[in-house]
Amino acid sequence: MTPLLEVQNLSHTYSAGTPFAHKALEDVSFRVDRGEFIGVIGHTGSGKSTLMQHLNGLLKPDQGRVLLDGKDIWSDKKFTRECRFRVGLVFQYPEYQLFEETVYADIAFGPKNMGLDGKEIDRRVREAAGFVGITDAQLNASPFDLSGGQKRRAAIAGIVAMEPELLILDEPTAGLDPRGREEILDNIQTYRRAKNATVMMVTHSMNDVARLADRLIVMSQSHLVLEGTPEEIFSDPQSLVDMGLDVPEVTRVFLALEKRGLRLPRVYTLDQAVAALAALKGGARHA
Amino acid sequence: MLKDITLGQYFPGNSPIHRLDPRTKLILLVVYIVILFVASGPVSYCLCLGFLAACIAVSKIPPKSFLRGMKPLIFLMCFTGIMNLFFTGGETLLVKFWIIHIYLEGVIRAVYMILRFIALICATFLLTYTTSPIALTDALESLLRPLGKLGLPVHELAMMMCIALRFIPTLLEETDKIMSAQKARGADFETGSLIQRVKALIPILVPLFISAFRRADELATAMECRCYQGGEGRTKMKQLRYGRLDASAFAVTLAVLAGSIALTVFGL
Known part of the structure; x- marks a missing residue:
């Protein structure tokens, strides 16, 4: 069976051809199968976020390919756009992207861009809001009146409402209090169980990935250095510590x-x- | 993508031009503009352009960056040139076609105008390329200080300018990030009619303004916490001082000014 997503020998250099050029990714390859929960760990600046932005076609690889369902996401322009919807990417601090007058309208932004009809948009918005625990009263409120954790969840709902086959979250719990963190992780689990979705999560919390992930990808200095189940990865604490990570x-x-x-x-x-x-x-x- | 924009970008360096006091550079830029407007004949123009070329050579800034900076102004230059070409009267008629009359004087004038434009832009770029924005605001504050006696809040204005300059790269980065995030939700900034494209900017502008206000608020709080108080009684870590280099720069530029005036008087 073709994997949902396959990354082949991906390399990316920022500001190529200028004195500021720096390699963010070098020869990264891995695959994501349907229904998996993959944890991505790595030291700050190891290339995790750059890698994630390649998976939905926001960045174009200098070398290598990203295949969605066996098809190169850059093969044609229409497919690249389609990939944005099929691979949902939640950025770091996604609450800074909220802009609409109501939470409802903001969650509907993605589905609307997909060209869905009003009824389907309404269904998706309500369902996505349900996954992240946003009440009907909050749907009609301004996103700027919500608390930090609620804002974050509303922003995640904006991506979930596109019903992506692969949901990628870049440090979804950064800067939240313990309770807010638990809530977000619970929401992700609920969503995953309900939709049998495939999830990738970038995080610095070893505790979270050990508990949630089926498989881990470890990035260090622009390279993918380790890949395996949490048991395999955490069996060698010293090499993780050397990479600035932990067990x-x-x-x-x-x-x-x-x-x-x-x-x-x-x-x-x-x-x-x-x-x-x-x-x-x-x-x-x-x- | 957005980071490629040059906004009076500073090229760090250690050339004599870099080392000049920023006030000197600012004043001499004004003097140079006067020189440009005094010049009227071919010889005086050569003197102006030669002087500028020499300064650029001394600064060791790659000439390419000047060309890059000029790109957005090409339209304005062409417009000025064409206006002068068609609407300058004279004696030697070169082309007569329907209502269009082109005189030799018009051609000469158009060339001069474009050269003047180029020199003006290059000189300004030379200032911003060799002077850090902070130094520039310091210079401006120092030069405008006499106006403080008239009640103008000079220090506050300079501080505002300084902060604005400081936040340009930050805001550009922020814009880049917000654009990516909205693109991930399927926002499309590249296709559609003009109205659609303007509408497509709302998802960028709203978060951008909110974050700019938030940053401003945080900065103000941080300044208050450090008991910041501008103006009166505030000393500087880096004192601006005129040196020997500045004296020679003044001497050379004034010599060029004198030469230019002399040449114009003799009609060259």
């Missing part, structure tokens, strides 16, 4: 316990940790 907090605690002589399995999420500790406790009692 989830529970993994770190367990590694420290291991150093003190406790025999423990490797864990990546809180649930796994609870189970492992319960097993240890139970085992100790029986011994």
